[in-house]
Amino acid sequence: MNLAIVGAGMAGLSAARALRQRRPGLSVTIFEKSRGFGGRVATRRRDGFVFDHGAQVIKTPDADIERLLHAELPREDLRRIEKPVYVFYADGTIAEGDPTLNAEPSWFYASGLNQLGKLLAAGLDVRLEVRIASLRREEGTARWMLFNANGVHVGTADAVLLTPPAPQTAEILAMSDFDPALRDALVRELIYVPYRRCLTLTLAYDRLIERPFYALVNVDRQHPMAWLALEHTKGTERCPPGHSLLIAQMAGHFSMQQWEAPADELAAAVIEIVSMALGEDLSRPLWYDRQGWRYALPDGIARTSVLNTTHTGLFFAGDYTAGLGRIHLAIKSGQEVADAIEAWLTR
Numbered sequence: 139m140n141l142a143i144v145g146a147g148m149a150g151l152s153a154a155r156a157l158r159q160r161r162p163g164l165s166v167t168i169f170e171k172s173r174g175f176g177g178r179v180a181t182r183r184r185d186g187f188v189f190d191h192g193a194q195v196i197k198t199p200d201a202d203i204e205r206l207l208h209a210e211l212p213r214e215d216l217r218r219i220e221k222p223v224y225v226f227y228a229d230g231t232i233a234e235g236d237p238t239l240n241a242e243p244s245w246f247y248a249s250g251l252n253q254l255g256k257l258l259a260a261g262l263d264v265r266l267e268v269r270i271a272s273l274r275r276e277e278g279t280a281r282w283m284l285f286n287a288n289g290v291h292v293g294t295a296d297a298v299l300l301t302p303p304a305p306q307t308a309e310i311l312a313m314s315d316f317d318p319a320l321r322d323a324l325v326r327e328l329i330y331v332p333y334r335r336c337l338t339l340t341l342a343y344d345r346l347i348e349r350p351f352y353a354l355v356n357v358d359r360q361h362p363m364a365w366l367a368l369e370h371t372k373g374t375e376r377c378p379p380g381h382s383l384l385i386a387q388m389a390g391h392f393s394m395q396q397w398e399a400p401a402d403e404l405a406a407a408v409i410e411i412v413s414m415a416l417g418e419d420l421s422r423p424l425w426y427d428r429q430g431w432r433y434a435l436p437d438g439i440a441r442t443s444v445l446n447t448t449h450t451g452l453f454f455a456g457d458y459t460a461g462l463g464r465i466h467l468a469i470k471s472g473q474e475v476a477d478a479i480e481a482w483l484t485r
């Protein structure tokens with residue numbers, strides 16, 4: 139038996155990892171459109187700086203995730219965020235954050251949060267830079283054939299697990315050839331799952347910017363900036379001594395409005411917002427980096443009753459099945475779908 143997984147983000151990798159442990163005889167191949175593992179858990183390197191321009195930290199609110207991070211995966215590189223997260227409001231007021239939330243540990247990897255993807259992918263068969271565009275039933279069997287954007291057949295599997303964000307999964311299914319009633323029901327369910335966009339601006343400075351907090355989060359959701367992290371507080375591996383890195387994640391409404399803005403105009407607008415927030419002139423960064431996340435965070439959920447198509451050998455996982463964009467929830471969805479696939483194998 140073999141399984142094809144589309145997407146090497148947290149959901150796809152954790153599903154593959156769980157199945158490899160429990161079912162060593164099952165052949166699992168992961169197809170990933172980009173050049174690396176981790177999806178929205180992503181790290182960039184530039185001029186001696188290292189920064190997480192997607193997800194920033196991982197929380198471990200339950201025993202499974204705690205065990206994964208602290209017992210199952212190598213942990214030499216794992217660090218805890220030492221400073222608290224403060225809150226800010228539309229009028230720019232800053233206040234200390236929720237003490238209960240701040241008491242919950244937040245984790246990252248010193249060499250970059252994408253280390254988590256690399257660790258989860260160890261020993262797995264991942265085909266990078268293969269974008270799956272459509273599926274089709276193999277003639278005369280119940281197996282699934284997978285095709286790339288050029289219509290080239292890249293693999294055949296007994297079951298397929300799809301883990302891209304819901305609208306991207308809908309695009310694949312819309313181009314696929316199988317039971318039209320089922321296909322249309324799935325596409326309708328997935329295509330309308332709302333996602334927030336996020337423009338992320340990383341700013342590097344040749345001086346130290348210090349505050350009593352690691353990050354600021356906007357809690358009234360009225361500010362153009364959703365989150366501002368002092369990325370250099372993650373440690374000496376992150377930037378040269380005496381330098382700083384700020385990461386501004388812009389709010390959904392601001393990101394929609396500015397999505398097409400030229401990078402220099404966007405940077406000027408964001409630098410002004412960040413300067414206001416920190417009460418300091420930040421107009422001369424060494425450099426800035428722009429990243430646009432079209433499907434940053436799900437603002438809705440797809441109904442499991444519609445996605446339950448186990449009898450066809452089609453499976454779904456990802457943060458949108460939990461309705462909230464969090465690393466630990468995406469990992470959990472991968473572990474849960476692994477249970478469903480295992481049950482299907484023993485049917």
Ligand SMILES: Cc1cc2nc3c(=O)[nH]c(=O)nc-3n(C[C@H](O)[C@H](O)[C@H](O)COP(=O)(O)OP(=O)(O)OC[C@H]3O[C@@H](n4cnc5c(N)ncnc54)[C@H](O)[C@@H]3O)c2cc1C
Binds near residue numbers: 169435462
């Ligand atoms: C800016 C930002 C900040 C965030 N901050 C945090 C945070 O601090 N803490 C936290 O817990 N969470 C955070 N999140 C949310 C978290 O990153 C996600 O919830 C989680 O990573 C989702 O994992 P996933 O596997 O469901 O999806 P993804 O990470 O999107 O993985 C899907 C994978 O599928 C691949 N793919 C897509 N289409 C195809 C195709 N056609 N063929 C092949 N491969 C394909 C993609 O390239 C990707 O690798 C943040 C997200 C963003 C964008």
